[in-house]
Amino acid sequence: MSEHKIIRLGHHGDGIAEGPVFAPMTLPGELVSGTVDGTALKDVRIVTPSSDRVAAPCRHFKACGGCQLQHANDDFVAQWKADVVRHALSAHDLSPDIRETITSPAQSRQRATLAVKRTKSGAMVGFHGRASDTLVEVPECQLIDPKIKASFGILKELAIIGASRKAPLAATVTVSLDGLDVSVQGGKPLDGPLRAGLAQLCDATGLTRLTWGDEVVAMRTPPRHAFGSAFVAPPAGTFLQATAHGAHALQTLVREAVGSAKRVADLFAGCGTFSLPLAERSEVHAVEGDKGMIAALDHGWRFATGLKPITHEVRDLFRRPLLPDELKRFEAVVLDPPRAGAADQVAEILKADVPVLAYVSCNPVTFARDAAQLAGAGYVLEWVQPVDQFRWSSHVELASRFVKT
Numbered sequence: 001m002s003e004h005k006i007i008r009l010g011h012h013g014d015g016i017a018e019g020p021v022f023a024p025m026t027l028p029g030e031l032v033s034g035t036v037d038g039t040a041l042k043d044v045r046i047v048t049p050s051s052d053r054v055a056a057p058c059r060h061f062k063a064c065g066g067c068q069l070q071h072a073n074d075d076f077v078a079q080w081k082a083d084v085v086r087h088a089l090s091a092h093d094l095s096p097d098i099r100e101t102i103t104s105p106a107q108s109r110q111r112a113t114l115a116v117k118r119t120k121s122g123a124m125v126g127f128h129g130r131a132s133d134t135l136v137e138v139p140e141c142q143l144i145d146p147k148i149k150a151s152f153g154i155l156k157e158l159a160i161i162g163a164s165r166k167a168p169l170a171a172t173v174t175v176s177l178d179g180l181d182v183s184v185q186g187g188k189p190l191d192g193p194l195r196a197g198l199a200q201l202c203d204a205t206g207l208t209r210l211t212w213g214d215e216v217v218a219m220r221t222p223p224r225h226a227f228g229s230a231f232v233a234p235p236a237g238t239f240l241q242a243t244a245h246g247a248h249a250l251q252t253l254v255r256e257a258v259g260s261a262k263r264v265a266d267l268f269a270g271c272g273t274f275s276l277p278l279a280e281r282s283e284v285h286a287v288e289g290d291k292g293m294i295a296a297l298d299h300g301w302r303f304a305t306g307l308k309p310i311t312h313e314v315r316d317l318f319r320r321p322l323l324p325d326e327l328k329r330f331e332a333v334v335l336d337p338p339r340a341g342a343a344d345q346v347a348e349i350l351k352a353d354v355p356v357l358a359y360v361s362c363n364p365v366t367f368a369r370d371a372a373q374l375a376g377a378g379y380v381l382e383w384v385q386p387v388d389q390f391r392w393s394s395h396v397e398l399a400s401r402f403v404k405t
């Protein structure tokens with residue numbers, strides 16, 4: 001056993017002591033003891049706790065791998081996430097105004113992927129354990145919407161009907177306005193009896209849609225989500241913001257960033273999380289790589305009332321970013337790329353001198369890289385707003401506004 005002083009948290013939320021030695025569930029300033037095994041500290045005991053340490057709100061925290069930071073108070077986590085963004089930007093000599101983190105409440109995750117395992121006597125539902133493949137049951141999970149918790153019985157039924165004993169199912173459950181939308185990977189191949197059994201289960205339990213692998217096996221009604229005044233039913237398994245609270249915060253921030261722009265391009269538009277609310281005031285051109293998502297966006301727009309025109313395009317923005325000639329007609333561009341960021345698209349935006357950019361990012365490192373490219377071409381990063389939809393995790397998201405000077 002040896003004692004170690006925790007200096008800082010790493011990207012995965014582990015405490016780091018000199019060495020480096022990684023100690024999970026510890027906080028900066030804490031004196032901890034344990035046995036060093038490679039770079040990991042095992043059997044960690046807290047000798048001197050941090051004043052930011054709290055009792056974990058969830059009784060599953062120690063065993064479950066779903067959350068990393070329940071042992072710290074909310075202010076600490078909010079500040080730590082803002083600091084992750086600050087450090088990523090300062091590595092590129094950028095020091096913008098970073099606002100206070102907006103954090104989604106407990107039990108508000110509208111989508112979760114659960115592991116569901118058939119057992120001798122029935123089935124188990126939960127998350128993978130901390131640093132292990134063991135399934136941990138989480139009946140009192142504090143993260144997910146209670147409607148998702150209420151679906152655990154249905155998920156067990158699905159495993160009993162359609163899982164092999166060898167591999168657990170990965171069941172993604174999404175709360176929609178019309179009920180639960182469940183998408184399952186890793187199940188037995190569909191055959192006649194399985195298809196019939198699943199359809200029957202869907203009917204009996206009131207699931208709005210059930211997708212098995214790539215196939216929708218039953219749909220009572222398309223599962224809708226409200227984006228501003230429009231309603232959209234995303235294709236099964238496609239991207240959706242993690243909480244309705246977070247989606248609303250990001251929509252408000254993007255609208256603030258775009259300001260009074262009359263013509264806006266929404267790049268990496270998904271199913272229209274930003275395009276549809278923006279169309280209440282601006283004409284929008286939505287560009288997205290997934291055909292089904294664009295079709296869902298278009299359907300939502302056609303059935304909404306009072307929205308300005310939304311044009312759209314299915315396009316791979318990594319291979320074929322929008323070019324200066326195409327960008328010149330827009331007064332503002334919204335960018336919300338995947339974790340890789342949008343270096344090539346940003347390079348074209350610079351050439352077009354787009355006046356305003358709203359950049360939403362789920363990766364502070366690629367965001368800072370793209371921000372440096374923009375700053376080098378005369379864009380000012382006016383503000384950055386961390387948005388924490390992944391409460392108690394080490395994941396960091398943000399919205400921001402760039403203006404061409």
Ligand SMILES: C[S@@+](CC[C@H](N)C(=O)[O-])C[C@H]1O[C@@H](n2cnc3c(N)ncnc32)[C@H](O)[C@@H]1O
Nearest residue numbers: 239268269270273288289316317318336337338
């Ligand atoms: C972070 S999500 C944002 C979606 C949307 N803005 C929202 O808030 O719901 C990123 C989106 O980029 C899309 N995407 C990923 N790679 C792409 C590519 N190469 N070209 C165009 N779109 C892509 C994904 O399908 C996904 O919808």
